[in-house]
Amino acid sequence: MREPPTANRATDSPGAGDRRAAKPRLRIGTRPSPLARAQARLAAEALGCPYELVVIRTTGDEPRAAVTADKGRFVKELELALLERRIDVAVHSAKDVPSELPRGLVLAATAARADPRDVLVGARSLADLPAGARIGTASLRRRAQLLAARPDLRVLALRGNVDTRLSRLRDGRFDAIVLAAAGLERLGIAWEGAPIPTSQVLPAPGQGTLVYEVRADDERALALCRAACDRLAWTELRAERALVAALEASCDTPLAALARCDPDRAALSLEGWAGAPDGSAWVRDRVEGRDAEPEALGRLLAERLRSAGAIEVMRGEQPPEHAPA
Numbered sequence: 001m002r003e004p005p006t007a008n009r010a011t012d013s014p015g016a017g018d019r020r021a022a023k024p025r026l027r028i029g030t031r032p033s034p035l036a037r038a039q040a041r042l043a044a045e046a047l048g049c050p051y052e053l054v055v056i057r058t059t060g061d062e063p064r065a066a067v068t069a070d071k072g073r074f075v076k077e078l079e080l081a082l083l084e085r086r087i088d089v090a091v092h093s094a095k096d097v098p099s100e101l102p103r104g105l106v107l108a109a110t111a112a113r114a115d116p117r118d119v120l121v122g123a124r125s126l127a128d129l130p131a132g133a134r135i136g137t138a139s140l141r142r143r144a145q146l147l148a149a150r151p152d153l154r155v156l157a158l159r160g161n162v163d164t165r166l167s168r169l170r171d172g173r174f175d176a177i178v179l180a181a182a183g184l185e186r187l188g189i190a191w192e193g194a195p196i197p198t199s200q201v202l203p204a205p206g207q208g209t210l211v212y213e214v215r216a217d218d219e220r221a222l223a224l225c226r227a228a229c230d231r232l233a234w235t236e237l238r239a240e241r242a243l244v245a246a247l248e249a250s251c252d253t254p255l256a257a258l259a260r261c262d263p264d265r266a267a268l269s270l271e272g273w274a275g276a277p278d279g280s281a282w283v284r285d286r287v288e289g290r291d292a293e294p295e296a297l298g299r300l301l302a303e304r305l306r307s308a309g310a311i312e313v314m315r316g317e318q319p320p321e322h323a324p325a
Contacts, residue, residue, distance in 0.1 A: 147279025242298025
């Protein structure tokens with residue numbers, strides 16, 4: 001499905017050269033949900049060139065898809081469209097992109113990062129929830145951290161797009177639900193949620209970041225994406241993805257991470273949390289280093305978490321005796 005072509009104002013403004021106008025519109029692939037389309041338009045506008053959105057339904061958009069173990073369920077059809085040259089750029093939520101990409105594809109750049117935190121909708125804070133409150137989320141990471149903070153909560157499965165989840169809260173099926181702050185912000189309804197402190201619930205690696213995926217041999221798409229890249233977001237994402245890769249984790253693993261750049265000091269911090277699915281045990285750690293070496297920082301934190309028993313804890317096993325949990 002294709003949306004009507006969108007002309008970038010800078011390109012179509014009076015005085016734009018014929019050579020620039022003659023270039024083909026960039027075909028940008030996106031999933032069909034309202035949030036995915038809003039995010040794709042945001043990322044597309046940042047590129048500063050004429051474009052059209054190509055809507056592609058993924059495995060993750062199908063009913064019951066959220067219960068499958070397919071790591072690439074939100075991206076693989078978009079990646080296939082790239083490889084078949086039906087689109088030029090795929091825009092993803094970075095948290096949905098597996099560590100390993102298909103041969104011939106690369107992550108080229110990131111747009112500016114939105115608020116990476118989770119938000120609680122339906123209550124002002126976790127402390128305000130009554131004992132036994134019903135909390136809706138489809139994320140194992142969120143479930144584990146919610147139960148670690150409040151073991152008395154009833155964390156129930158909640159799937160669907162943002163509108164569906166909000167409607168189920170309003171219908172009284174849940175006392176509160178947890179969503180990503182970035183998604184609500186990009187849909188223009190940020191007022192719906194109260195941010196949860198990262199000391200209680202650390203976000204998913206890549207949360208709040210939009211990433212451009214392109215063919216490695218497409219020089220035009222690579223150049224456009226890299227020229228629009230937000231360097232701080234790109235550095236943070238590289239550290240978080242290195243952590244995920246080193247721990248062989250995925251979006252279905254109870255692993256959380258948040259990197260933060262401090263450009264004034266050319267420094268980068270990275271915090272990680274790994275927990276049991278039922279929240280009964282967890283490991284948390286933080287490292288800091290140079291912002292020029294984000295992958296090295298990710299691997300360092302992975303080694304520290306692994307040494308503290310993170311792998312066993314995430315599997316729901318007892319960590320080694322020397323590992324604090």
